Amino acid sequence: MSLKLDGKKLSLEIEEKLNNYIAKNKKMAKRAPGLAVIRVGEDPASGVYVKNKEKACSRVGIKSFIFHLKENVDQKEIEQLINELNFNDDIDGMLLQLPIPKKIDEQRLISYINPSKDVDGLNEKNIGKLVKNEPGMRSCTPAGIINLLRSQKITVEGKKIVVIGRSLLVGKPLSLMLLNLNGTVTMTHSKTQYLDKVCKEADILIAAAGKPNLVDSSYVKEGAVVIDVGIHRLKSSDNNKTNLCGDVLLEDVIPKVSAYTPVPGGVGPMTVTMLLVNTIYSWQKNFGLSSTLNDLLP
Numbered sequence: 079m080s081l082k083l084d085g086k087k088l089s090l091e092i093e094e095k096l097n098n099y100i101a102k103n104k105k106m107a108k109r110a111p112g113l114a115v116i117r118v119g120e121d122p123a124s125g126v127y128v129k130n131k132e133k134a135c136s137r138v139g140i141k142s143f144i145f146h147l148k149e150n151v152d153q154k155e156i157e158q159l160i161n162e163l164n165f166n167d168d169i170d171g172m173l174l175q176l177p178i179p180k181k182i183d184e185q186r187l188i189s190y191i192n193p194s195k196d197v198d199g200l201n202e203k204n205i206g207k208l209v210k211n212e213p214g215m216r217s218c219t220p221a222g223i224i225n226l227l228r229s230q231k232i233t234v235e236g237k238k239i240v241v242i243g244r245s246l247l248v249g250k251p252l253s254l255m256l257l258n259l260n261g262t263v264t265m266t267h268s269k270t271q272y273l274d275k276v277c278k279e280a281d282i283l284i285a286a287a288g289k290p291n292l293v294d295s296s297y298v299k300e301g302a303v304v305i306d307v308g309i310h311r312l313k314s315s316d317n318n319k320t321n322l323c324g325d326v327l328l329e330d331v332i333p334k335v336s337a338y339t340p341v342p343g344g345v346g347p348m349t350v351t352m353l354l355v356n357t358i359y360s361w362q363k364n365f366g367l368s369s370t371l372n373d374l375l376p
């Protein structure tokens with residue numbers, strides 16, 4: 079019988095902890111933690127993600143500041159906004175909701191974010207700290223995956239781990255975090271040859287390719303742990319309903335594995351929760367609080 083790694087349940091448990099932590103320390107801090115989210119243009123999925131982040135913030139007592147900028151805003155205006163937020167004492171964390179319109183230089187904007195407010199962990203200073211295995215803001219999706227594994231005492235040290243995908247958002251930071259935890263990590267990508275054979279070696283297989291149902295049972299070793307990062311909305315053929323699926327063909331893979339993440343309800347909720355953790359971590363550092371959140375940081 080394989081174990082479902084229930085990200086939804088774990089995220090609610092962590093949220094309760096965060097809620098209590100804020101309630102306990104807010105009086106001393108004299109203000110709630112603040113998270114600024116910058117959204118550019120009308121990408122509908124971004125709209126949903128921003129709303130989810132706003133709701134999650136309000137559940138734990140973080141004040142959110144949403145800046146929804148027009149599609150035709152220019153680079154300089156966003157840079158100016160980021161600079162203002164860098165110096166705004168009510169803001170502990172800030173993120174740029176991706177994707178943003180192509181004419182805007184996304185990496186340049188991320189470079190402008192004060193590293194201590196960079197709650198997505200994408201600024202080069204935080205990536206550098208990750209490479210050096212020094213404490214710093216860590217990307218939320220990879221950090222959520224580490225916590226999900228930890229919650230079920232699935233150890234990384236000494237394990238063979240294959241990560242499918244090498245994006246700056248997921249694959250690369252995740253591979254580094256797992257390496258820092260002494261996993262033996264293979265990072266694969268769209269040019270990897272014999273991907274199925276490489277994946278079949280893995281004790282822990284993590285799919286973050288953005289390709290629906292790429293991983294079937296032929297990619298998976300008996301007893302492996304499979305983590306599905308992908309999230310896709312597919313139209314069903316008979317009617318206009320949309321179904322959510324990941325990069326893993328779950329019904330084929332579940333009988334073979336020891337543990338797996340569902341889609342939805344696996345990695346997704348943990349991503350949002352780690353954003354809350356990073357924001358609160360930045361807030362409490364500003365007030366010199368001794369943290370009880372350290373166990374949540376990879």
Ligand code: NAD
Nearest residue numbers: 219243244245248267268286287288307308309345346349
């Ligand atoms: P991306 O498109 O930036 O990167 C995809 C990576 O996968 C690339 O490195 C590419 O080389 C590799 N790849 C593509 N096709 C491949 C193939 N056939 N074989 C092997 N490698 C292949 O995507 P991303 O931002 O890293 O996101 C990946 C997926 O995860 C998407 O479905 C995205 O929606 C999802 N995602 C989910 C969460 C969450 O919280 N659940 C967060 C971030 C991303």
